Amino acid sequence: MPHDIAARLRSGPGLFANVPQAWRAALGLLAGAWIADLLLFLSDWADMADQWWNISTYNHVVLVPAIIAWLVYERLPQLAKLTPQAWWPGLVLSAAAGLLWVLGEFAGLSVARQAGAVTLLAGSVLTFLGPRIGAVLAFPLVYMVFLVPIGDELVPALQMITAAITISLVHLSGVPAVIDGVFIHTPAGLFEVAEACSGVKFLIAMAAFGVLAAEVCFTRWPRRLAFLAVCLVVPVLANGVRAWATVFVAQYVGAERASGFDHIVYGWIFFAIVIALVLALSWRFFDRPMDEPMVDLDRITASRVIARLEALRIGAMPALFALIAILFVGQVWTRAADALAAPMPGAIDLPQVAGWQRVAHRPSLPWEPRAQGADHRLIGRYADAAGHEVDVFVALYAAQTEGREAGGFGQGALPPDGLWAWQSPGPAIADARTDRMLAEGRVERLAYTWYRTGDLLTGSNARLKLANMADRVFLRERPTMMLIVSAESTPGRPTKLALDRFLRAIGPTDRWMDRVAGLR
DSSP states (O other), rough: OOOOOOHHSOOOTTTGGOOOOOHHHHHHHHHHHHHHHHHHHHHHHHHHHHHHHOOGGGGGGHHHHHHHHHHHHTHHHHHTOOOOOTTHHHHHHHHHHHHHHHHHHHHHHHHHHHHHHHHHHHHHHHHHHHHHHHEEEEEEEGGGGGSOOOOOGGGGHHHHHHHOOOOOHHHHTTTEEEEEEEEEEEETTEEEEEEGOHHHHHHHHHHHHHHHHHHHHHSSEEEEEEEHHHHHHHHHHHHHHHHHHHHHHHHOOOOHHHHHHHHIIIOOOOOOOHHHHHHHGGGGGGOOOTTOOOOOOHHHHHHHHHHHHSBBBBBHHHHHHHHHHHHHHHHOOOOOHOOOOOOOOOOOOOOOOOTTEOOOOSSOOOOBBOOOOOOOEEEEEETTSSOOOEEEEEEEESBBBBBBBBTTTTBBOOOTTTSSSEEEEEEOTOEEEEEEEETTTTTTEEEEEHHHHHEESSSOHHHHHHHHHHHHHHOOOEEEEEEEEEEEETTOOHHHHHHHHHHHHHHSSSHHHHHHHTTO
16 A cells, blocks of 8 residues: 655654655665765765855756755655665666766766765666666656756857857847957957857756756657747846947946946846746747646556666665665776876976077967976977968866866967957867957967877867776876967068968977977
8 A cells, every 4th residue: 555655754753753664764865875875975066065055057056955855745646655665777877877986086077076975866766766767757866967067168159150150140230240259349449259258157047947857847758848948048148238238238338337237127127028028928838737647647557668777677785785785986097097198208398499489489478288297398489481371279188187177168269358359260270279358358379279189189178088097997107288379460471471480380289289298
């Protein structure tokens, strides 16, 4: 006879004493697994919490745990009619979560480690409660993905989209303007569509809101998908309108006053107005009755697929020991990889280049890339007889670990919070990342970046991380090198021309990098 757990959870004293033994044992094991997850990956949870609280892009995430708790609470009447059982395929998800965390640790990719820690919570739910209860809790478990602070990768693309929308509206409104990357020149001054203006935090928050509302307010999938599409498109368009309004108003009240007003309006009013408009437009299409349960328990109970999956049971204690083994193997593996370090030369230097000579590094505005944790780093300048000048930065790493990743956040040609601002991608160059930068609204710089590890030469941070990950998976000791070749804009000497002449002079980039590092 099913026990009404939902009623007992609201009964006050004697709460856990009244919970059936099967549930009590399963919830005890689940609680132990979650506590172990929180303690074992405490640094990852602490980093996530720090981002939720201190980074405005992720402030909305502080509400996600409460939302998940509410979603589970709404399913208590259905859960009360089911009996938990240990289920070995849940260990497969737990193992995948552990592997994701290990790969994230190997690649120095915090978002992968954090996603692994979060996924392990869901894997342990399936392991100790079984597939039928997992089906009832499917949406809350999936919604846990919004605990992971992701979305910063979208910033450059959103900057360019916002800049394109803004300049189109500026022209339509009759204001003369010229755009160069993310910089817009108008009679009132120079405007930058900076990272903070990309609209990424609005988009991420609307995605979390849209997924929740699509589940709670709709039952038909076409309507859910249409609503979610609106939640993703509208904030991007609205952000472009907001940026245009700032530029337009600045023509009459000045750039400084317009920007200050923009931050107040966007932070406190604009976001609420857009959400209200989306809800107002969608309200008449909501099709879930107010009194309808969040899940159809009869359908879940009658499902033949779930019945077959339910047969894949395992004892609770074997499941516990298997989960412990998964965590233990992951920790041992990462400790072994952390000990890897490739042999390093005693020193490195920039070699002679035919047709070029070393000169003093004296940029008109300070510029030095960041290479935190590198075992060797140097910067120098070359000049040719025609007066072209090129800056060369080299960083060499014995290993790629936390705090010393060549492709880590804030590393490379454009350190955050510095004098230089990202302007746009540069011209396409084989195997290189290219960036145009601007300082003080007047000095431009073009930078080409390459990464080198093993036989790989790439400008892709993703490819570098995959290569570093493979080395650590197989416990291979290989150094990693970063090369940045850059030039400032000077009258009559285009930066691309100077860089192209220098690259022709050094020959194949991968061989030159190996020569600088003394590796081959």
